[in-house]
Amino acid sequence: MTSEEFRQCGRDVIDWIADYYERIETFSVLSQVQPGQIRASLPSTPPLQGEAFETILDDVDKQIIPGITHWQSPNFFAFFPANTSGPAILGELLAAGLGVQGMLWSTSPACTELETHVLDWLVDMLGLPIKFKSDASGGGVIQDSASSASLCALLAARERVTDYDSNQRGCDGRLVAYASSQTHSSIEKAVKIAGIGFRNLHLIEVDDHFRLRPDALARQVKQDRQAGLIPFFVCATVGTTSANAIDPLTAIGPICQKEGLWLHVDAAMSGTAALCPEYRYIHDGLELADSYCFNPHKWMFTNFDCDCFYVADRAILIKTLSVLPEYLRNKASESGAVIDYRDWHIPLGRRFRSLKLWFVIRYYGIEGLRYHIRRHVELAQKFAKWVEASDRFELTAPVPLNLVCFRHMGGDTFNQLLLDGLNQSGRLYLTHTMLNDQFVLRFCVGQTYTAEHHVHKAWQLIQATAAELESK
């Protein structure tokens, strides 16, 4: 592709994206295609000769768009958001254009140093403990996802408790990890991957706000020690996936400290709220955590993937993941004066992801980011009030931030039908969970362009769809 062609095709793609956001509300939020429908529209064999870029871009409209679930629609209230923004998209573009691979400091010093710098900025921006900064004993690194971050935390914890032995000789089936019954499924996945075995993940019961019960944790640890097992890792959550519960770190931390357990705090969804001083309480007690992560790719306008993972002791993480073959040796690494991020995560290679994060922080500024976070929380709180005021719906969990769990009084089947009806309408997208054995709808406000009228229309549609179902 010549330079001139790149300029022209590039403009076309930029315009395509701008047009896409202008017409995004005309699409069904949840794609309505049937399994196999997209593949059926694609040619069965790849082209022998190259095709014009224009043709390919046309086919995006024809063959791809029908199969898109529009995560960036302001009517997307499902799961947790994976929001983005103009500066993030352009940061990703620039990273792709530069095409550097930052596995070692020397393979692009700016890729490493900007990342360290921006992750240090974020410690201050969220008011996190300074031990997570790179000029203390810790440091931050961008991971693809909280799943990978939690895995790295678990591996470092395994390394610490077995004093390198699990790394050398493998696991012995006695290590036990803890999480609450509401903890994200990635912890179970990590425990399986790390050779701990999922039966050695002991799930702790929660209180009536869906928060991990510290007394139950302490009891279980004691019991496991008596049974000859080796407790070593606890994952606490700031903003659980089902109900946005915030585990009591102030009580969990001292238990972990006393028992010598690694405390990982997964704030993937809700950590971003700490940009606003009034929500910093969600991190109370984080001082005793060994590791922490939150996802700018969820709620901080930075497109997936961008999880920020912090450790209090970077030495143990590096010891866990470092392998040094001859072909990666270089003077900068051997001087000890630089960070080689390849030793901070699972893959060897890595993109220049801090660029988009830097773009977002600079373009919005701290105040700009706070503005949008506050707006989302306010809209969710408004929605929660409407639910509370209704005689047909009820809240099923507290609403600390931007997720509302609610249900119609009509029972599980009714709520499942209600969910299906809403999602099939294409006008919004919601997902569900189970809380106290009840089928519950989740309404999460976090898409960049969601405004009050979107939330208001959503509530009207929910009420109307329910009324229609009631009348059947």
Add this chain to the structure above:
Amino acid sequence: MTSEEFRQCGRDVIDWIADYYERIETFSVLSQVQPGQIRASLPSTPPLQGEAFETILDDVDKQIIPGITHWQSPNFFAFFPANTSGPAILGELLAAGLGVQGMLWSTSPACTELETHVLDWLVDMLGLPIKFKSDASGGGVIQDSASSASLCALLAARERVTDYDSNQRGCDGRLVAYASSQTHSSIEKAVKIAGIGFRNLHLIEVDDHFRLRPDALARQVKQDRQAGLIPFFVCATVGTTSANAIDPLTAIGPICQKEGLWLHVDAAMSGTAALCPEYRYIHDGLELADSYCFNPHKWMFTNFDCDCFYVADRAILIKTLSVLPEYLRNKASESGAVIDYRDWHIPLGRRFRSLKLWFVIRYYGIEGLRYHIRRHVELAQKFAKWVEASDRFELTAPVPLNLVCFRHMGGDTFNQLLLDGLNQSGRLYLTHTMLNDQFVLRFCVGQTYTAEHHVHKAWQLIQATAAELESK
């Protein structure tokens, strides 16, 4: 960012990238900054108020570019390439613009189906065994890197041999994995992560072409069984990192089959060569492999990250990595008619990476891709001939494809000084390895825009720098 602002800033970034490629040869290929130099140029605190996009883009030139090692320079001959192209960059841009998260089929059917489709195409394009196709028992998935792909292969192998027990109860320290002494370091990393322990990775000696010795493998497996250990996994390589050696799959496969070992074939670098029928011999014997991967982000003009990972039996991979919490349940998944790629890799979330791969395959066409691969091989072969004809330099390994391992006759210290001198000149970038306990330079041709004159100039510079060193 308004639509109009996005269009304007987007054009600016597109032009910035086009300009960058036009001036890329004016930069030092290897960044010459000192540790900490980039950070020192950045403000210590993030901005409270947002800044103009223009200012941020200006700062890329001022603060970032000095710390870039230019992977996309035609004078980049280091490591393995991580090449890219116009259509790949624009595919990545479009994926960022759409901002979909394809963890489940339902969260964007097109993200899943295009990926399955393009990975099936690639089975045909490379002439891989059809068992790796999605309409057979297998299937392909895009991973971030071969490191992650190898880890997934190892986990599925662990699952198979322990009949789910390692997943439930953890590892027991008796599992043994095999690779050659030349296998990529990611296998050791995977073995550590999976709780196997690196002492249970038994490295098999290589022949004088740096290829794994099947007889030595068979002997070691026998010995390990006699010692009460449980052999379960072999990684063979098509194109080793140090010397581009191609392990003899035709001899390794039958050993794995007889012994019930999972055979993973890592063709991260060289697999792409099989686009050309004349190089397909590199995959001879692949029929007996359980899993396979190659990296379009190395040598197929698709920017990092894009590793294509295939399994012959998708059921075991899914069983290994699947965890199903209530909040991810949905009708499409439960129908069994769709693929949910979250169960095929470590992270839960995922970008729409098949878009850039689709763009590249369509824009170049099979013939276009072959043209560039043949050109790279031809240039490397030319370089190898120059080395051979020289009385001061020698080849240190066979040159099957596009990597030349060579050294000056002057010994290890001389070659280290030569490497340093070349890289400090900024005019090219080479890396080294150790082969037969000798310090060896690696010259890999794989950057998209590398032409004959770049290779020729490189050889002249290498000779001139050596002559200067000789005269000191």
